[in-house]
Amino acid sequence: MTALLTASRIRRAVLPLALCAGLAAGLGACAEDPDEGTNGVGKLAPDAIEQKAQTAADGAKAVRLAGTLVSKGGTFKLNMRLKDDGASGSVTTKSSTFELLRIGDELYLKADAAFWTHGEGGAQGSPAPSASADASEADSEAADKLDDKYVKVPQDDPSYKQLRGFTDMDLLLDGLIGLHGDVVKGDRDKIGGIRTVKVKGGEDGEGGTLDVALEGTPFPLQFARGGGAGVVVLSEWDKDFPLEAPAPGETLDYGKQLPRT
Numbered sequence: 590m591t592a593l594l595t596a597s598r599i600r601r602a603v604l605p606l607a608l609c610a611g612l613a614a615g616l617g618a619c620a621e622d623p624d625e626g627t628n629g630v631g632k633l634a635p636d637a638i639e640q641k642a643q644t645a646a647d648g649a650k651a652v653r654l655a656g657t658l659v660s661k662g663g664t665f666k667l668n669m670r671l672k673d674d675g676a677s678g679s680v681t682t683k684s685s686t687f688e689l690l691r692i693g694d695e696l697y698l699k700a701d702a703a704f705w706t707h708g709e710g711g712a713q714g715s716p717a718p719s720a721s722a723d724a725s726e727a728d729s730e731a732a733d734k735l736d737d738k739y740v741k742v743p744q745d746d747p748s749y750k751q752l753r754g755f756t757d758m759d760l761l762l763d764g765l766i767g768l769h770g771d772v773v774k775g776d777r778d779k780i781g782g783i784r785t786v787k788v789k790g791g792e793d794g795e796g797g798t799l800d801v802a803l804e805g806t807p808f809p810l811q812f813a814r815g816g817g818a819g820v821v822v823l824s825e826w827d828k829d830f831p832l833e834a835p836a837p838g839e840t841l842d843y844g845k846q847l848p849r850t
Contacts, residue, residue, distance in 0.1 A: 623777055627803040631786040635774040638788045642801045642809040646762050649808070649826050654761060656821030658814070667821070669755060675832045676756035690739065691756040692832050696749060697840070702736035739835040741842045765812050765821060769796030777803075780810040781824055790815060 624631045630641055646652075651672040658665045669678030675692045687700035742749050754760055768790035775787030775798065784803040790796020800811040808826045813819075834840075 624803075627784065628805060628807055630801060630807045631777070631803050635772040635788045638774065638786060638801055638807070639768055639772055639799065641807045642788075642799060643766055645806050645808045645826075646766055646823075651825065651827055651829055652758065652762070652823055653825040653828075654765075654821055654823055656819060658819040658821065659817070664819075665755075667755065669761075670825070670830050671756065671758035671761065672829065672832075673758060676758065677830075677832060678756075680755050689752060689756050690832070690835065691753065692834055694744065695834065696742040696744075696753055696756065697739040697835060698742050698752060699737065699739045699835075700735070702733050705735045735841065739840045741840060765814075766799065766809050767797070768799060769815065780822065783810060785810055 630638055653670050655668045666681040669676055677690045679688050685704045687704055690697040770791040773789050775789050778785050780800050785800040786803055787798055787800055789798045795815045797815045798813040799809055802808050802810050809823055811822050
C-alpha cells in the first residue's frame with residue numbers, strides 16, 4: 590500500500606512537469622514571461638522604446654544626473670539635480686571640483702582656493718598667467734578670499750554659458766538620451782533595482798546604449814555614450830528639491846566678469 594501511494598505521489602509531481610515540457614517545446618507556454626508585471630514597453634519595437642523614453646524625459650519636472658562625460662574639452666564627473674528653473678550639484682574635472690547653483694538666470698560657482706589659484710575660474714577654464722612672484726602672492730591672497738564662497742557668475746562673462754550648460758536640464762538630456770544609427774533592442778537588466786530594457790545605436794552600441802525602465806513610467810535610467818565617452822545614471826525623476834539663494838555673507842559679486850586670479 591505504501592509503495593502504491595508513493596508511486597501515485599511521484600506521478601502527480603512528474604506529470605505537470607512533463608506536460609509543461611511538452612507544451613514549452615511547441616508553444617513556449619511554460620517559459621517565464623519577461624514582461625509580466627512590467628509597463629509593457631519591452632514588447633515594443635526598439636525605436637518605439639526610445640521614443641517612449643524621450644517622451645517621458647521631456648515631460649519630467651526634475652531629475653538627478655550622475656556620471657562621467659568625456660569630450661574634447663576633457664573628462665567631467667557630474668552629480669547634478671536638475672529642474673526647469675534651476676539646478677544644484679557638483680562638477681569634477683581632472684584637477685578640481687566645484688559646485689554650481691542656478692536659480693533662474695542667476696548662476697553661482699563655489700570652489701576652494703586651489704581652484705582659483707590655478708586660474709580655473711577664468712574664461713573657458715583657461716589658466717591666467719602670473720607675471721612675477723609678487724603677482725603670484727597676490728593671486729594666492731585673492732584666491733583665499735574666494736575660498737568656499739559662492740561667486741555670482743556674471744552673464745556677460747564668457748564662462749557663464751559654459752557653466753550654465755551643466756545646470757540646464759533640457760540641454761543635458763537632449764544631448765545624452767539620443768541614440769545614433771539604427772536602433773536595436775538589447776538585453777534586460779536592472780538599474781538601481783528597477784528592471785530595464787536596453788536599446789542601442791547599432792548592434793554593438795557604437796551609437797550609445799540606453800536603459801529604459803520597465804516599471805512605472807518608462808524613464809531612461811542609464812545612458813552609455815558610444816566610444817567609451819562616458820556613462821550617466823538618471824534617477825529621482827519628478828522628485829522636486831528646494832533651491833535657495835546663498836546668504837549674502839556667503840556670496841561675492843564681481844560685476845561683469847569673474848575674478849581672474
